[in-house]
Amino acid sequence: MKRILTLTLCCLGAAALLVSCGGNAAKKAAREAEKAAADSVAAAEQTQRTMEKIAQLPAEPVFDIITSMGVIKIKLYEGTPKHRENFAKLALEKYYDGMLFHRVINGFMIQGGDPLTKDAANKARFGTGGPDYTVPAEFVPEYRHKKGAIAAARRGDAVNPYKESSGSQFYLVQDERNCAQLDGEYTVFGETIEGLDVIDKIAAVQTDGRDCPVQDVKIITVKLEE
Secondary structure (H helix, E strand, O other), rough: OHHHHHHHHHHHHHHHHHHHHHHHHHHHHHHHHHHHHHHHHHHHHHHHHHHHHOOOOOOOOOOEEEEEOEEEEEEEEOOOOOHOOOOOHHHHOOOOOOOEEEEOOOOOOEEEEHHHHHHHHHHHHOOOOOOOOOOOOOOOOOOOOOEEEEOOOOOOOOOOOOOOOOOEEEEEEOOOOHHHHHHOOOOOEOOOOOOOOHHHHOOOOOOOOOOOOOOOEEEEEEEEOO
């Protein structure tokens, strides 16, 4: 009889423990759901504020690309509205903060805008990251690969016959003679108005076998000049 009573008490205790654990799990799930909903609302509100700000931008807005080696001031072109709006949106959302210039070729260009570069563990994949969309090509004959031009990187023609641009990756022309061949192939959507010397400084850094700087060259932030 005593043994039966003990077993009964043990079973009741285990049941109570299970109920308690189940209750805690339910509360945790409810808290997580509540936080996710709040985060979703906050993100939607932030997007709304960003789009309102974009609607109020001048025809050719100016942004400062603040790097660990100096400031590159760029003007975005009115004639490439899709790229203009996309770059402005990412900049205003602080998307570029903390990314690296992951591909640097002296006498050619410097490239950045890959979110994978925020984590050194991704180094083997640098150059493959970005948001889950592309931007339709916007080729304007007068927008050339002159020194300081900012253009959108993209995947090769074999997998990208319409030459659509990466959602976030861009490059800055360091030597227009060697980049002239890219005219009409990659969308140029702005130009450097101050900081050509910073582009030269970045282009001159030591790189490894994959053209990645040995010492990180970081995009601290991209800031709208207001």
